[in-house]
Amino acid sequence: MRQVLLRLAAALPTLCGVVVVTFLLTRVLPGDTATYFAGPTASAEAIEQIRRELGLDLPLPEQFWRYVVALTKGDLGMSLTTGQPVRAEIATRLPASAELTLCALVLAIAIAMPLGVLAAVRQGSLIDHACRVLTTAGVSLPVFFTGLLLVYVFYFVLGWMPAPLGRLDAFATAPPQVSGFYLIDTLLAGDTGTFRAAAAQIVLPATTLALFALAPIARITRASMLAVLGSEFIRTARASGLSGPTVVITYALRNALLPVVTVLGMVFSFLLGANVLVEKVFAWPGIGSYAVEALIASDFAPVQGFVLTMAVLYVLLNLGIDLLNRAIDPRARHGA
Amino acid sequence: MSDALSVQDLSVAFHTRAGVVHALDRVSFTVGAGETLALVGESGSGKSVTAYAIMGLLEAAGQVTSGRALLGETDLLAASPASLARIRGKRVAMIFQNPRTALNPIRPVGTQIADVMRRHGGATWFNARARAIEALRAVGIPDPARRTRAYPFELSGGMCQRVMIAIAMAARPDLLIADEPTTGLDVTTQAVVMDLIAEMAAQTGMATILITHDLALAAERARRIAVMHAGHVVEVAETATLLARPMHPYSARLIAATPTAAGTLEELQSVPGALPDLRGAAIPACRYAARCDRRQADCGETLHPHEAEPGHSIACHHPLGVAA
Numbered sequence: 070m071r072q073v074l075l076r077l078a079a080a081l082p083t084l085c086g087v088v089v090v091t092f093l094l095t096r097v098l099p100g101d102t103a104t105y106f107a108g109p110t111a112s113a114e115a116i117e118q119i120r121r122e123l124g125l126d127l128p129l130p131e132q133f134w135r136y137v138v139a140l141t142k143g144d145l146g147m148s149l150t151t152g153q154p155v156r157a158e159i160a161t162r163l164p165a166s167a168e169l170t171l172c173a174l175v176l177a178i179a180i181a182m183p184l185g186v187l188a189a190v191r192q193g194s195l196i197d198h199a200c201r202v203l204t205t206a207g208v209s210l211p212v213f214f215t216g217l218l219l220v221y222v223f224y225f226v227l228g229w230m231p232a233p234l235g236r237l238d239a240f241a242t243a244p245p246q247v248s249g250f251y252l253i254d255t256l257l258a259g260d261t262g263t264f265r266a267a268a269a270q271i272v273l274p275a276t277t278l279a280l281f282a283l284a285p286i287a288r289i290t291r292a293s294m295l296a297v298l299g300s301e302f303i304r305t306a307r308a309s310g311l312s313g314p315t316v317v318i319t320y321a322l323r324n325a326l327l328p329v330v331t332v333l334g335m336v337f338s339f340l341l342g343a344n345v346l347v348e349k350v351f352a353w354p355g356i357g358s359y360a361v362e363a364l365i366a367s368d369f370a371p372v373q374g375f376v377l378t379m380a381v382l383y384v385l386l387n388l389g390i391d392l393l394n395r396a397i398d399p400r401a402r403h404g405a
Numbered sequence: 406m407s408d409a410l411s412v413q414d415l416s417v418a419f420h421t422r423a424g425v426v427h428a429l430d431r432v433s434f435t436v437g438a439g440e441t442l443a444l445v446g447e448s449g450s451g452k453s454v455t456a457y458a459i460m461g462l463l464e465a466a467g468q469v470t471s472g473r474a475l476l477g478e479t480d481l482l483a484a485s486p487a488s489l490a491r492i493r494g495k496r497v498a499m500i501f502q503n504p505r506t507a508l509n510p511i512r513p514v515g516t517q518i519a520d521v522m523r524r525h526g527g528a529t530w531f532n533a534r535a536r537a538i539e540a541l542r543a544v545g546i547p548d549p550a551r552r553t554r555a556y557p558f559e560l561s562g563g564m565c566q567r568v569m570i571a572i573a574m575a576a577r578p579d580l581l582i583a584d585e586p587t588t589g590l591d592v593t594t595q596a597v598v599m600d601l602i603a604e605m606a607a608q609t610g611m612a613t614i615l616i617t618h619d620l621a622l623a624a625e626r627a628r629r630i631a632v633m634h635a636g637h638v639v640e641v642a643e644t645a646t647l648l649a650r651p652m653h654p655y656s657a658r659l660i661a662a663t664p665t666a667a668g669t670l671e672e673l674q675s676v677p678g679a680l681p682d683l684r685g686a687a688i689p690a691c692r693y694a695a696r697c698d699r700r701q702a703d704c705g706e707t708l709h710p711h712e713a714e715p716g717h718s719i720a721c722h723h724p725l726g727v728a729a
């Protein structure tokens with residue numbers, strides 16, 4: 070527990086840095102907020118008026134001070150495009166992104182890890198070659214392309230999947246929010262019909278993201294398994310006559326998990342990035358598309374809110390990875 | 406006395422990118438029940454490959470091309486992978502150099518012992534821990550109940566080797582193959598570990614193959630010694646006979662290069678010349694020929710394995726102590 074608190078404390082300077090940098094970045098980015106909102110026909114006075122109202126005429130240090138004071142109260146500002154508080158919007162959109170990303174990650178792990186293990190155990194076999202093809206394809210196909218391809222095939226041509234129009238189709242109503250994950254909230258509400266609708270909506274975008282995440286996971290699993298299978302304690306396990314499954318799973322895989330977990334952390338953060346594109350393709354109401362729209366509109370507050378949320382997520386993610394490593398590796402528990 | 410293990414004409418080849426390496430060529434020796442046989446030879450002479458071939462642990466590139474390894478009635482080299490897995494750890498066990506890396510780094514040592522006991526029917530889920538504690542006590546680990554929960558990195562090298570011995574002894578095997586079990590341990594610990602192996606062997610009537618490049622250690626611990634050179638067993642004799650009257654020129658060199666006091670010399674590189682290249686077909690029939698000062702024309706034609714006197718075999722055309 071103390072370890073966790075220490076780690077969180079150590080992340081504070083990073084988060085402060087992120088606050089400063091996002092603030093400065095949004096100010097130096099091209100595009101003038103006041104001009105954008107005044108509209109193309111506005112007079113110079115009108116623009117000035119808006120600028121004053123938004124506090125954009127104040128000197129930078131003062132703007133920054135106001136921003137930080139608001140932050141400490143948990144206030145992320147208002148979005149000018151939607152007129153909603155940024156915090157509220159992120160709170161509804163983050164679960165959408167998180168649900169999508171986690172589904173994709175679980176799907177990717179469920180396919181890639183067994184594949185990587187089999188490829189390592191049966192080196193040079195058909196499975197090994199299949200693994201190689203899949204990992205090469207996975208890295209060389211851009212996410213928006215696989216997304217569009219899947220939509221074309223499974224919605225347009227085959228008609229197996231619903232239209233790519235967000236988390237639920239127009240006829241379904243969202244479940245009462247508990248976790249913010251539709252797949253969980255619908256079940257909590259006992260509404261299996263909506264659960265099925267939500268599941269149908271998430272299949273294609275999650276598959277798209279999973280295809281992207283497959284390659285690095287399968288590859289590191291295979292490499293890590295190969296390294297462990299060649300190590301001396303596996304020889305001991307075999308020399309002791311331990312059965313195949315015990316050797317491969319209890320002895321090899323558990324040891325091979327350490328680098329895999331680290332890569333999972335990286336893949337998760339790549340996925341957060343890839344989300345932006347997938348959310349666009351599938352009209353997914355997540356924070357990625359929210360941030361992109363705000364960026365195009367030079368709408369500072371949502372962009373700052375987005376970056377800050379991401380930074381906090383990364384810190385938590387790294388903490389999670391660290392805890393997982395400790396759970397697996399007694400040496401890590403001992404060392405720190 | 407019946408044999409615990411009889412190895413006959415064992416040949417092993419490695420298929421590598423640089424060609425086929427004939428690592429072992431017609432290796433033969435026997436180990437009597439309860440007996441300790443030492444396999445000695447300089448680094449690269451094929452001692453470990455012999456052990457791995459017997460255990461069925463050769464890596465994919467290595468193939469047994471001829472021979473038998475009879476453990477009682479069973480030919481280990483012809484056994485199916487499934488039946489071999491049932492034999493390993495139960496009837497024949499092995500311990501290794503670097504005991505720390507030979508143990509699973511993230512599994513408590515007691516659990517590792519219990520794994521082997523459960524596998525071979527020596528323990529159930531319910532009594533595995535008690536049995537593991539017992540096993541640790543038997544190899545002289547103090548406070549065994551606490552130590553079952555220790556990880557290898559928390560134990561010294563000597564302690565790890567004791568754990569390895571406990572794992573090897575878990576199912577009371579008929580034969581223990583110890584591949585350089587004391588290399589890398591300090592002198593006192595070496596003696597303690599060797600004593601422990603001897604004690605275990607005496608208690609259970611287990612035979613031991615002691616693999617070492619330390620002839621002094623072999624002389625001290627083994628009843629018989631087999632000398633290996635470049636994948637050949639060049640001489641097998643009772644320890645006293647071999648030390649007093651070596652017949653193969655290589656054995657004689659080896660003995661001359663070993664300090665008389667049971668010392669700690671690590672390397673026996675003072676034998677002049679190097680091991681021949683074991684790739685391809687152009688290996689001389691006697692692989693010691695290039696280094697031998699007794700070499701004659703017939704040496705290059707055939708290997709000449711024979712029993713020079715009862716219980717004393719050599720592979721040489723012109724052995725020492727015999728009129729040439």
Ligand SMILES: Nc1ncnc2c1ncn2[C@@H]1O[C@H](COP(=O)(O)OP(=O)(O)OP(=O)(O)O)[C@@H](O)[C@H]1O
Pocket residue numbers: 419421426428446447448449450451452453454455464466618683
């Ligand atoms: N994977 C491999 N590929 C090719 N050749 C190999 C391989 N493993 C072993 N060899 C060959 O087998 C020979 C004997 O190796 P081995 O490990 O048995 O020697 P050793 O007597 O145990 O030596 P050491 O005292 O160093 O352990 C080596 O010289 C090498 O030529």
Ligand code: SF4
Pocket residue numbers: 653654655691692693694695697698699700701704720721722723724
């Ligand atoms: S066979 Fe010939 S070359 Fe080989 S060791 Fe004997 S004398 Fe030397």
Ligand SMILES: [Mg+2]
Pocket residue numbers: 452453454584
């Ligand atoms: Mg060796």
